Amino acid sequence: MKEIYLPRNIEATIKEAAQYFSVISVTGPRQSGKTTLLKHLFPEFKRFSMKDVHIREFAEHDPIAFLSQSPQGMLIDEVQKTPMLLDYIQGIVDENPERRFLLTGSSNFELLHGLSESLPGRAGVYELQPMTYDETYTTAEEKTLEQFLYDGLYPAICANKNKSKFFYPSYVKTYLERDVRDLLKIKDQMLFVKFMKMCAARIGSVFNASDLSAQLGVDSKTVSHWLSVLQASYLITLLPPYYENISKRLVKSPKLYFNDTGLACYLLDIETPRQLEHDKMRGAIFENFVVMEVIKHRYNQGLEGGVYFYRDSNQNEVDILLKQEGEITAIEVKSSMTYNVSFEKTLARLSEWIKTSITNKIVVYAGDFENNKGDVQILRYNHLAAFLRETKK
Numbered sequence: 001m002k003e004i005y006l007p008r009n010i011e012a013t014i015k016e017a018a019q020y021f022s023v024i025s026v027t028g029p030r031q032s033g034k035t036t037l038l039k040h041l042f043p044e045f046k047r048f049s050m051k052d053v054h055i056r057e058f059a060e061h062d063p064i065a066f067l068s069q070s071p072q073g074m075l076i077d078e079v080q081k082t083p084m085l086l087d088y089i090q091g092i093v094d095e096n097p098e099r100r101f102l103l104t105g106s107s108n109f110e111l112l113h114g115l116s117e118s119l120p121g122r123a124g125v126y127e128l129q130p131m132t133y134d135e136t137y138t139t140a141e142e143k144t145l146e147q148f149l150y151d152g153l154y155p156a157i158c159a160n161k162n163k164s165k166f167f168y169p170s171y172v173k174t175y176l177e178r179d180v181r182d183l184l185k186i187k188d189q190m191l192f193v194k195f196m197k198m199c200a201a202r203i204g205s206v207f208n209a210s211d212l213s214a215q216l217g218v219d220s221k222t223v224s225h226w227l228s229v230l231q232a233s234y235l236i237t238l239l240p241p242y243y244e245n246i247s248k249r250l251v252k253s254p255k256l257y258f259n260d261t262g263l264a265c266y267l268l269d270i271e272t273p274r275q276l277e278h279d280k281m282r283g284a285i286f287e288n289f290v291v292m293e294v295i296k297h298r299y300n301q302g303l304e305g306g307v308y309f310y311r312d313s314n315q316n317e318v319d320i321l322l323k324q325e326g327e328i329t330a331i332e333v334k335s336s337m338t339y340n341v342s343f344e345k346t347l348a349r350l351s352e353w354i355k356t357s358i359t360n361k362i363v364v365y366a367g368d369f370e371n372n373k374g375d376v377q378i379l380r381y382n383h384l385a386a387f388l389r390e391t392k393k
Helices: 009-017 033-040 053-061 063-067 083-097 109-119 133-143 146-149 164-184 188-202 209-216 222-234 262-267 273-278 282-300 341-352 381-390
Strands: 023-027 046-049 073-077 101-104 123-127 236-239 255-258 305-312 315-323 329-333 358-365 377-380
Touching: 009 023, 009 033, 009 123, 023 083, 033 073, 033 101, 033 133, 046 053, 053 063, 053 123, 063 083, 063 305, 083 101, 123 262, 133 381, 146 262, 146 273, 146 282, 146 377, 164 262, 164 273, 188 209, 188 222, 188 255, 188 262, 209 222, 222 236, 236 282, 236 305, 255 262, 255 282, 282 315, 282 329, 315 341, 329 341, 329 377, 377 381
Parallel strands: 023 101, 023 123, 046 073, 073 101, 329 358, 358 377
Antiparallel strands: 236 255, 305 315, 315 329
C-alpha cells in the first residue's frame, strides 16, 4: 500500500536552507513526521535509523566506515542515540562541504547540545511540530471543532492511519518507557503521569512550580526539572510574557501549553468529542490550539521566539502578541460561537499599555461571522493560517 504523504509548510524553508548548510537537522516530538518529511524532500539519500541496535552498534564501533557508506550523504534518524557521530560528521563536511547529512532527533537535550558542540554554524536546525490546520485542511473541514481538537494533529491521525483513542494511550506509554526512563531515571512513572495530567489541567495558566510541588509531594526543583523534560521531548511549550524591557521577559513566569490538543485531551481524561463540548477545559483547549498555530507558523519559517502573551499588574491581558520586524500583531482568543463586542475590550486599549507599534488587532473565535473593516479584525479560527501567511515574514 502506497504511503500517503501530507505536504508540510516547512518544506520550502528546509529546501532553501539545504543550499547553504551541509547538515540539516529536523527535531520535534516523536511521530511528528520528521523522517517522512526528509525522505520526501531528499529521496536520493539512504536512511539509517539509530533505533536499530545493529546499525547503532556498527556506527559506534566504526563510525568512519559507517559514514562512508553513501558518498552523497545520508539520512540518520534519532542521531541523539549516537552523539559521537556528530564529531565525525564535522570532520567530513569540513574536508568536503559537498557531502550532505540529514539528521532527525526527538530529544532536545541531547541533540541540540551535540549540534552546538560539534557543528556550530554548519547545521541548519529546524523544529517540526504536529501538523497545522491548513496542512490538513480537507479532513479538518469535515470535522466539528470538538472532533478536530479531540483528534489532534499528529500525522498518523490526520492521514487516517490511526485513531486518537488508540494513538494517545500508546504514545504516552512509549514516551514513558523511552524518553522518561532515559532522561529522568525515575522509578515511579505513575507520579510522572500525574504530573503530566496536572500540567494539562493548567493549560493557558501561568506556571507555578511551587503550587504543583505541594500537590505532588515533591520539591519545586524536581517539578522544574520534570517540566524541562516535557519541553526537551517537545510535548509542551512555555509562552513567555511580553515586556518591552527584554531582561524582564527572561525572569517572569510563562504560560503553559501542550504542543498538541489531542494529547492534552487524553491527559485530561476527555474520552469523546461530545465530552469536550461541555467540558470546563474546552476554552483552554481551543486557546491552546490557536497559540500553537501561531508558534508553528514561526517554526515553519525557520524562526523561533517572537510569540508572547501580555499581562500587567492590573490583570489586563491579551492572549497572544506576535512580534515580527519590530511590529506587533495582537490576538485575543475566544472559544464562543457567538461574537460579542466585549471580546475587543483589551485589544482596544493595548496601545495604552505598550509602546511598540501594533499593526494588527484580531479576535480569533469559533463562530462564523467575520469582519476585517474595523480597527479590530474578527476572524474564524480556520482562517487564521491564511491571515498569518499574509502578514510579514
